[in-house]
Structure formats: C-alpha cells, structure tokens
Amino acid sequence: MILYLNGIYVGLLILANIVAVKLFSLGDLAILPAAVVVFIFTYPIIDIIVELYGKEAGKQTVKAGLITQILAIIFIMITIQLPAAPVFGEQASFQAILGGSFRVIVASLVSYFISQHIVVYVFHKLKMRHGKKKLWFRNNMSVMISQIVDTSIFITIAFYGTIPTTALLGLILSQYLFKFIASICITPLVYLVVHMIRKREFIMEKV
Structure with a gap:
C-alpha cells in the first residue's frame, strides 16, 4: 500500500502546483489559492x-x-519555451497558467521541504510517546505546527514587499485557519485509511 500512498502523495503535489494560479474566496472572509484544497x-x-x-x-x-x-x-518550463504551432492560439494562457513566478516557485519548494519534514518529526516524536494511541492528537498536532510554518514561509517569500504588511499577515492568518479547520475535518479519513491498511496488511510497524 505504501506505493499507492506515495503515488497519490506525489500526484497531489503536482496537481496543487498546477491549480495554484486559481484564487477563490470564502465570502468576505478570505481569498485563497486553489492549491490549498489539494495540498491539505x-x-x-x-x-x-x-x-x-x-x-x-x-x-x-x-x-x-x-x-x-x-x-x-523543469519540464513545464521546457514545454512553455517550445515554439507554438500556428494552430495553437493559447500560448499566452498556457504560459500564464503553468509558468508562475520565480518567487512563487521558490516559496513553494522551500515551504514544502521544511514543513513536510516538521510533519514527519513531530508525528514520529508523538508516536514514540503514545504508541498506537491518540492518533487523532499526533495527526492534528503535527499538521497544525507544520502548517503555520508552511504558510508563513510561503506567503513571506512569495509576497513580502509586494503587498502591505497587514495584508501579508492577513493572508497568513486566513490560510492557516482554513488549513487548521480542514485538518480537523480530515481526521476521520486518516483513521479509516490506517484501519483499512492494518486490516489488509500484516505490518510490523516501524518507528
């Protein structure tokens, strides 16, 4: 099952980067990139x-x-630079959607690498303490700690100096709250998947 989990994980990461250009709003509460819906x-x-x-x-x-x-x-950048065929009239849209800015790309990679390692570290430490008990606690605690780091790093690198500081802080807060609530809502899914895999496979669980 770990191969399937890895495949889904990598696929979601790529999908999140593709849809990141789309912004959506939650009424008057916040404006968020569509990537957060996938990335969570x-x-x-x-x-x-x-x-x-x-x-x-x-x-x-x-x-x-x-x-x-x-x-x-790398491959997206290569395909953008390929000469467009005369019948393809959407080169500008193609580049706008897939190109992104250098700052956003760097922000995404840096925040990803740091925050995901924090998830692994915090979750592992809590499992060493609780064993199989309190899965809900280590799941939410690891995500909530890593998400504040992820959101702060990404927003700061991507937008610092381009928008007012108050707006920057507002973006960080609104995105974190969305991820915080989403993490709690997804917890039953974590329990379901863990139960299904334990039932399907005899796993000598490692630490």
Missing part, C-alpha cells in the same frame, strides 16, 4: 505513512515529492 490532503498521507511504515519511509516520501516537483517545474 498531502499532510495526512505523510502521517499515515509515518504511522504505519516509520519515520524513514516518511522522509523518503518527502524527498521523492521534492524531486518530482523540481522535475515537473
């Missing part, structure tokens, strides 16, 4: 991997995700 599911997957297969498996998954994102960015 990557953290529970890491938690599930660390829960069942151990810390090193989680770290390897994070590393694979980073390498895959870098390769995706």
Whole structure:
C-alpha cells in the first residue's frame, strides 16, 4: 500500500502546483489559492505513512515529492519555451497558467521541504510517546505546527514587499485557519485509511 500512498502523495503535489494560479474566496472572509484544497490532503498521507511504515519511509516520501516537483517545474518550463504551432492560439494562457513566478516557485519548494519534514518529526516524536494511541492528537498536532510554518514561509517569500504588511499577515492568518479547520475535518479519513491498511496488511510497524 505504501506505493499507492506515495503515488497519490506525489500526484497531489503536482496537481496543487498546477491549480495554484486559481484564487477563490470564502465570502468576505478570505481569498485563497486553489492549491490549498489539494495540498491539505498531502499532510495526512505523510502521517499515515509515518504511522504505519516509520519515520524513514516518511522522509523518503518527502524527498521523492521534492524531486518530482523540481522535475515537473523543469519540464513545464521546457514545454512553455517550445515554439507554438500556428494552430495553437493559447500560448499566452498556457504560459500564464503553468509558468508562475520565480518567487512563487521558490516559496513553494522551500515551504514544502521544511514543513513536510516538521510533519514527519513531530508525528514520529508523538508516536514514540503514545504508541498506537491518540492518533487523532499526533495527526492534528503535527499538521497544525507544520502548517503555520508552511504558510508563513510561503506567503513571506512569495509576497513580502509586494503587498502591505497587514495584508501579508492577513493572508497568513486566513490560510492557516482554513488549513487548521480542514485538518480537523480530515481526521476521520486518516483513521479509516490506517484501519483499512492494518486490516489488509500484516505490518510490523516501524518507528
């Protein structure tokens, strides 16, 4: 099952980068990039991997995700630079959607690498303390700690100096609150997947 989890994880990372250009609003409360809807599911997957297969498996998954994102960015940039055929009249739109800015790309990779390692570290430490008990606690605690780091780093690198400081802080707060609530809502899914895999496989769970 770990191969399926890794595949879903990497696929979600690539999808999040593709849809990141779309902004949506929650009424008058916040404006958020569509990527957060996808990205919030990557953290529970890491938690599930660390829960069942151990810390090193989680770290390897994070590393694979980073390498895959870098390769995706390289190939996207190559395809953007390919000369457009005369019948293809959407080159500008293609570039606008997939190109992104250098700052946003750097912000995404840096925040990803740091925050996902924090997820692995915090979750593993809590599992060492509680064993199989309190999965809900380590799942939410690891995600909530890492998400404040992820959101703060990404927003700061991507937008610092381009918008007022108050707006910057507002973006960080609104995105974090969205991720915080989403993490709590996804907790039952984590329990379901962990239960299904434990039932399906005889796993000598590692730490």
